[in-house]
Structures are given as structure tokens and as C-alpha cells.
Amino acid sequence: MKSANKVLSKIEQYFIAILLLIVAVILFINVVLRFFGTSMLWAEELARYAIVWITFVGASVCVYKGAHIGVDVIMNILGEKPKKILSLILALFSLIFSVVFTYFSFKITMNVHNTNQISSTMGIPMSIVYAAMPVGGILMSIRYIQEFISLIKVGENK
Numbered sequence: 380m381k382s383a384n385k386v387l388s389k390i391e392q393y394f395i396a397i398l399l400l401i402v403a404v405i406l407f408i409n410v411v412l413r414f415f416g417t418s419m420l421w422a423e424e425l426a427r428y429a430i431v432w433i434t435f436v437g438a439s440v441c442v443y444k445g446a447h448i449g450v451d452v453i454m455n456i457l458g459e460k461p462k463k464i465l466s467l468i469l470a471l472f473s474l475i476f477s478v479v480f481t482y483f484s485f486k487i488t489m490n491v492h493n494t495n496q497i498s499s500t501m502g503i504p505m506s507i508v509y510a511a512m513p514v515g516g517i518l519m520s521i522r523y524i525q526e527f528i529s530l531i532k533v534g535e536n537k
Contacts, residue, residue, distance in 0.1 A: 384525065391440050391518065398429045424500045428508045435515025442473075442522035467530050474523035481516030488513055 402425075409422040441447045454462055492506035 387518075387521070388440070388443055391436055391443075395433050395437055395440065398433050402426045402429045402433075421500045424498060428498070428503075431508055432511040435511040436518060438515050439518030439522050442519050442526065463530065463533070467527065470523055470527040470530055474520060474527060477516050477519040477523055481513050481520060484509075484512030484516055 405419070405422045406426055409419050412418045438447075454465065457465065488506055488509040491509045492504065496505040497503065498505055498508070
């Protein structure tokens, strides 16, 4: 399971890195082209949609790395056992949120797909853009399941 976890983590991180590189290069080229009085009309739209994907896949990476913003004042004053119980509760609520989020974002994405919406400049199906939400939700759910299992295993070892 640890090797699959590392593979998933690498895929997510390379995906984000490649999209960031593409956004930076395309926007740089567009800025240079504007200096010469022209531009790529689709560049800003592509950058916007890539950032949407980066955000939702990046949310999963943040779960994996424990980098989501949190208030740890309560955690710092609790003892070891209450801290573990609260961590389990938080992981469970986060998992429930990500599953509910995935469900509703999938419904929204399917609605966009069924109405055949396309982007204004590039002409790509908007369902591709909206698909970032359920994909990110699934990835976050996987990460919260891993975190929950990890917290339970740590408690069993003590």
C-alpha cells in the first residue's frame, strides 16, 4: 500500500508541476507577444482552467502532506489520548465532507456535460474543467481514508 501511496503522490505532484510549468510558459509567451502588439486569445482561458485543476488536485496533495490550514490551539493543550480522538474525529468529518463534495460535484459535472457547454475561446467541453472537482474530491477521499487508517494503526501500536 505504501508503494501505491507513493506512486499516487508522485503522479499528483508531477501533474501539478507540469500544469504550473505550462501556465508559466504560455503566459510568459503571451506577455512577450503583447509587447509586439499581438497575443494568443486562448492563453488566459487555458491558464484559468489549469489553475482550477491545480487547485483541486493540490488539495489532495495538501491532505497527504498535512498542509491544510488548521487551528491547532486546542490540539496543543490536549493530552495524547484526547488529541488522538480529536484527530480521528477530524479525519472522519473531513472524509465525509470530501465524499459529499465528490457526489455533488459529480452531479454538477454531469449536468454541464449533458448540456454540452463549451468554453468561449478554446471551444473545449466545460465538463473537462468541471471534472477537476470530482477528481480532486476522489483523491482527497482516498487521502482521508489513508489518514484515518493511519491514525487507527498508531493507536493500536501503543
